[in-house]
Amino acid sequence: MKKNLLFSVLLALAVLGVRAGGIMTNTNYHIAFDRMFARGATFDIDAVFSNPAGLAWGYEGWQMSLNFQKPWQNRDIESTFPLLQPMYGSQTYKFEGKASAPIVPALFASYKKDRWAVSTMIGIVGSGGFVKYDEGVPMFNVMVGSMLNQMNIAPDQYQLSSQMKGKQYIYGGQVNFTYRLTDFLSAAVGVRANYYDGYYRGHVVADQHPLLGDLVSLQLDVDQRAWGFTPLVSIDYHQGPLTVAARYEWRTKINTTNTTNMLEANMGQALQQAIIASDPVAGPATLQAIGQALGAKTAPYVDGAETRYDMPSLLTFAVGYEFTPRLRGALEYHFYDDKHAQMANNRQEQLEHGTHEFLAGLEYDINDKFTISCGGQRTDYGLSDDFQTNTSFACDSYSLGLGGAVNLTDKLRLNVSYFCSLYSDYSVESSNYLGTGVAGKDVYSRTNHVIGVGIDYKF
16 A cells, blocks of 8 residues: 555656646637637627637727736635545645736737638637646645655654646637628638647645655646647628628647756655665566656656647627617527547547537627627536546536627727636546545536726737
């Protein structure tokens, strides 16, 4: 048991390098999305992303839009396990993850003349933020505590310090060309360049034992960067009050390369001597085997190693209808083929299916100056127990958004919005919690709030 626990503790380091942002590709670039959601049939400037073919029916001439969003998010893990009682004073303890981002910008621009249009967008197209667990996560803390407990080293005999944090941004720059094929049908082709920039940093240290001193030290500091390119096509049928649109983005291969600043997993000398002393025959062989296995498992995170974080292919369908000159509505569907987008350790194989999103929205012009809108979105990831980990988990959700726009002049529009996501907790129970041989449970939960403001300008 001691050997198995020590393997689990040290080798758990190998799964730290996972996506901080989850598996959903970003869609909220423009404030109009935040306040309505279903924007796949729009002709406004945000169609540069959501409906490039729709720009064939949009504003004649130049237009631009600059948008800023501020998100707040929690990603918490509530664990139930007997060893948490001596470590934290209760068998159930919540490890709080604070996810945040600075102000997130996005820029749109388009030019239309007669039957054709060109457009571009720059924004954060995947993830886009930081997550930090000031007290670490159970997969490390519990395993270190369990291993030491098996060696009759109680939690009150050492100091445990643990922290995890990660960053993931995928910056994107997109260019589209749109052409109106007939009086009712248009099409667009485009390409997006994506730049992945992320890091994963963490440590778990058990030390200050009165006799053995330093016990266990796990340290990771890895930067990852890569480029990927996304071809895309869209079509739009528009006649009278009805608009029907579709868009397809191909899978984006992102193969990151590590710049490893630190990768260590060490036991204190006194602890190693104690292991040998407990079994002079098998002890040296045990330590050698641990070293070999550790080298194999940490190989993906050594300097220069590569890890896949593909962005999935995306298929969207949208229907928009103008009920009156002032009232518009839309329904939309998104399918992200996550099961065929390669992830670290091939975690995509554990998903039940790709991501399904269902969106709906309404927009109403109060008068020529003020517009209000609201919308909702349902997201179903196809999650399974085996897909979820302490360092990368997702929760299905309902999102609600609202906001408005003010026409400050004939050419200048101000957009404001707020939306929140209501997540369903995901519970994973195990009779062999984290390889300890004892039953335990993790409950994953998330919260999300975003406010935004943007300016649209027509030249």
